[in-house]
Structures are given as structure tokens and as C-alpha cells.
Amino acid sequence: MVGPVVRDSRERRIWDELARISDPEIPAISLVDLGVIGSVAVDDDRARIEILPTFVGCPAVEVMRSEVSDRISALGVADRVEVEITFQPPWTSERISALGRERLRQSGFAPPQVGPTIPDEAAGLDELSILPVAECPYCGSRNTTLENPFGPTLCRAIYHCADCRQPFEQMKRV
Amino acid sequence: MTDLDPATRDALAELLLAVADDEFVIGFWDSEWTGIAPMLEEDVATSSIAQDEIGHARALYELLAEVTDDDADRIAYGREPDAYRHAALLNHRRGDWAFSVARRYLYETADAVRLAALAGSSHEPLAQLAAKMRREETYHRLHADAWLRRLADGPPDVRERLAQALRQLWADAQQLFTPLAGEAALVAAGILPEPMSTMHAAWTARVRPVVEPIAGPLPDAGPSAEGRSTRTDDFLWLHGEFTMVAGGAEAALW
Numbered sequence: 001m002v003g004p005v006v007r008d009s010r011e012r013r014i015w016d017e018l019a020r021i022s023d024p025e026i027p028a029i030s031l032v033d034l035g036v037i038g039s040v041a042v043d044d045d046r047a048r049i050e051i052l053p054t055f056v057g058c059p060a061v062e063v064m065r066s067e068v069s070d071r072i073s074a075l076g077v078a079d080r081v082e083v084e085i086t087f088q089p090p091w092t093s094e095r096i097s098a099l100g101r102e103r104l105r106q107s108g109f110a111p112p113q114v115g116p117t118i119p120d121e122a123a124g125l126d127e128l129s130i131l132p133v134a135e136c137p138y139c140g141s142r143n144t145t146l147e148n149p150f151g152p153t154l155c156r157a158i159y160h161c162a163d164c165r166q167p168f169e170q171m172k173r174v
Numbered sequence: 175m176t177d178l179d180p181a182t183r184d185a186l187a188e189l190l191l192a193v194a195d196d197e198f199v200i201g202f203w204d205s206e207w208t209g210i211a212p213m214l215e216e217d218v219a220t221s222s223i224a225q226d227e228i229g230h231a232r233a234l235y236e237l238l239a240e241v242t243d244d245d246a247d248r249i250a251y252g253r254e255p256d257a258y259r260h261a262a263l264l265n266h267r268r269g270d271w272a273f274s275v276a277r278r279y280l281y282e283t284a285d286a287v288r289l290a291a292l293a294g295s296s297h298e299p300l301a302q303l304a305a306k307m308r309r310e311e312t313y314h315r316l317h318a319d320a321w322l323r324r325l326a327d328g329p330p331d332v333r334e335r336l337a338q339a340l341r342q343l344w345a346d347a348q349q350l351f352t353p354l355a356g357e358a359a360l361v362a363a364g365i366l367p368e369p370m371s372t373m374h375a376a377w378t379a380r381v382r383p384v385v386e387p388i389a390g391p392l393p394d395a396g397p398s399a400e401g402r403s404t405r406t407d408d409f410l411w412l413h414g415e416f417t418m419v420a421g422g423a424e425a426a427l428w
Binding site: 149 | 215298310
């Protein structure tokens with residue numbers, strides 16, 4: 001993940017606060033480590049924060065929006081706080097930071113595979129990139145099978161580990 | 175959207191409404207499987223797919239609301255049944271599992287062609303949304319494809335149900351590529367990078383070799399002018415279902 005562009009101390013404070021806001025569905029990971037903060041910009045009396053939904057239909061986006069709005073407003077770095085939802089750039093699982101991947105693992109979620117780079121950002125995922133085994137977050141085995149590419153939330157798939165015989169969830173690669 | 179002339183803006187609205195209504199209606203039909211799919215894994219899968227589709231519809235209705243200065247919820251839930259513009263393929267109730275698999279296969283393959291084109295739209299918000307949707311729809315397409323093959327390789331009665339559904343839905347599936355009234359303006363502006371007829375040809379070339387070995391030879395068929403304006407009793411029923419809560423608590427905040 002490319003580090004955020006920080007132009008001044010107010011933006012720094014906003015990024016620091018965002019790094020303390022948890023994902024509503026997986027509290028161990030912050031919004032920053034999940035890669036859903038697209039940008040932060042402060043000018044004069046206004047702070048503008050862009051959120052990139054992991055999935056278009058993600059029902060947690062509104063929770064993120066209001067949490068970000070409340071927490072950043074409470075910081076007092078700007079009179080007005082605007083939180084926008086955008087698909088530019090699209091969130092991809094490559095945006096999850098190294099720390100974020102570790103936090104997912106600690107919470108029992110396999111992080112998304114880091115696959116071959118997708119040559120054309122507008123292209124769909126190539127089919128092979130979805131199906132490979134995931135690494136079991138419990139025992140580290142790769143002797144696992146995809147049980148269901150659809151899981152309890154839009155962004156998760158269900159796998160089974162043949163070594164420790166645990167079902168586990170993976171944050172999907174998109 | 176003040177930079178578009180009124181005719182192009184109307185045409186863009188027509189395009190957005192067609193795609194949004196397709197996603198919205200198939201999402202609601204899929205949600206009819208929640209709790210009663212043939213197996214637990216499919217309960218989860220169809221529910222997740224339905225949530226994706228309705229989420230896509232919401233994002234598209236929001237783009238449309240910006241173009242027409244309207245409200246996304248009103249567009250989604252506040253129209254009479256004859257104002258919906260989904261393709262005839264989506265006029266049928268969910269039917270049995272084979273019927274749903276047949277429809278989803280036809281739909282997802284067509285949607286893939288359409289999204290690939292829209293990802294190159296000159297209307298930036300639409301291109302961005304299409305690029306994002308495309309990555310999610312890949313999962314739907316793989317799911318439909320896997321089930322089509324699974325049923326086709328099943329016992330004869332299963333294969334026959336699938337074959338019959340494909341034959342029944344073939345003509346209505348063409349209507350996903352019904353030409354839009356303002357299509358020429360959209361193509362000229364690059365908002366719709368390819369005419370519907372080009373997309374239709376690409377889709378047909380891709381699905382015929384897959385479905386004909388299952389369903390037998392399918393007739394030459396193409397979109398008709400009424401492909402997005404006919405309504406059925408099945409849809410009237412669904413419309414009653416999905417507007418029930420919004421209609422019962424008008425102007426409620428969620």
C-alpha cells in the first residue's frame with residue numbers, strides 16, 4: 001500500500017484519528033489499515049475525507065461514514081467535515097496494509113491472496129485469481145479448500161483447513 | 175450534469191434506469207431463495223449475490239438521481255409497475271432451482287458484456303462504478319457458470335429442467351440488449367461505448383456454444399422494441415412485495 005499524502009499537521013491529526021477507528025465488522029483492523037480511506041484534504045475551515053467501499057453494496061459504509069464524521073468533527077481541526085463515498089479509485093484488496101493483513105490473521109480471517117497484478121485496472125478479476133487456496137489463519141497450512149466463495153458478509157469467502165480441520169473465512173480478493 | 179444537452183441527458187437517464195432496474199429486480203428475485211435454497215451453502219450464496227445486486231442498483235439509482243435531480247429511494251420504491259425498465263428476462267418469478275440457474279447464467283454473461291463496455295464510458299462516475307461492479311460480478315458469473323455445468327451434468331430429469339428453462343428464457347434474455355431510444359446520442363458522446371447490437375452479438379457468440387449443447391438448437395432471436403416495457407403478473411406481485419415497507423411508512427428515515 002502506498003502511504004497517504006499528508007500536507008500539514010491538521011491532515012496528520014486526521015489520519016492519526018482515522019487509524020484509531022475500527023472497521024465496524026472486523027474491529028481488530030482500522031479503517032486506514034483496511035485501505036478504505038481514499039484521501040484526506042483540509043483547506044481553510046473544511047476537512048474532506050473520501051471513503052472507498054470494499055463492496056458497492058456494503059451495508060457498513062453508512063456506519064463508517066457517520067463514525068468518521070463524528071470522530072473527525074470532535075477533533076476540532078476544521079469547522080466543517082465532509083465525508084464522501086467514492087469508487088475512484090476502486091477499493092481493491094491490495095489496499096490492505098501489511099499490518100492490516102496481520103490483524104486480519106489474528107482475528108481468524110485469512111487475508112486476501114496477493115496475486116499477480118491485474119494489468120488493466122478496469123478489467124474484471126481473472127478467474128484463477130479467485131480460486132487458489134487460502135492460508136489457514138489458525139495453523140498456517142495451505143492444505144485448504146474453498147467451500148463457498150460467498151460468506152456471511154459480501155466481502156468474505158468460506159474455506160476449510162484439512163490439517164487443523166477448521167472452517168475459516170477469508171477476506172475476498174477483489 | 176449541466177454540461178450535457180437535454181437530449182443526451184435524457185438518454186443517459188434511460189441507460190442508467192435500464193441497468194439499475196435489471197440489477198434491482200434480479201436482486202429481489204434472488205432474495206426469494208433466502209432460507210429455502212437447496213442447501214445451506216446456496217442460502218448464503220444467493221443471499222449474498224442478492225445483496226450485491228441491490229447494492230449495485232442503489233449506486234446506479236444514486237447516479238441517476240444526480241442526473242435527473244431526483245431521489246434514489248423514490249426512484250427505487252416510488253414508481254408504478256409500468257415505469258420500471260428491467261428486461262423481459264426479469265419478468266418471471268424465481269421458479270425452481272434450475273430455472274433460477276438458467277436465468278442467472280443468461281443474465282450474468284450479458285451483464286459481463288455490458289459492464290465491460292460501460293467501464294469505458296465517457297461519463298466518469300458510470301465508468302468508475304462499472305469498473306468496481308465488474309470485479310464483484312466476476313464472482314456471480316463463476317457461481318452461475320459452475321451451477322449451469324453441475325446441473326447439465328446431473329441426472330436426466332435435472333438436465334431436462336435446465337434445458338427447458340433455457341429454451342423458455344432464451345427470447346426474453348435477448349431483451350437485455352433492447353436498443354435505447356436515445357442510443358445514438360449516447361454512442362456519439364462516448365457514454366455508451368458500443369451500440370447494444372454490438373454487445374448483443376458478442377454475448378450471443380459467447381453463450382450459444384455453451385447453452386445449445388444443453389438446450390438444443392435455439393432460434394435466431396434478437397431484442398425487440400418492447401423488450402423493457404412489458405410487465406407480467408409475476409412482476410406485479412414482486413413489486414407489491416418490494417414496495418410494501420416503503421409504501422407503508424412513507425418518508426421514514428432508515
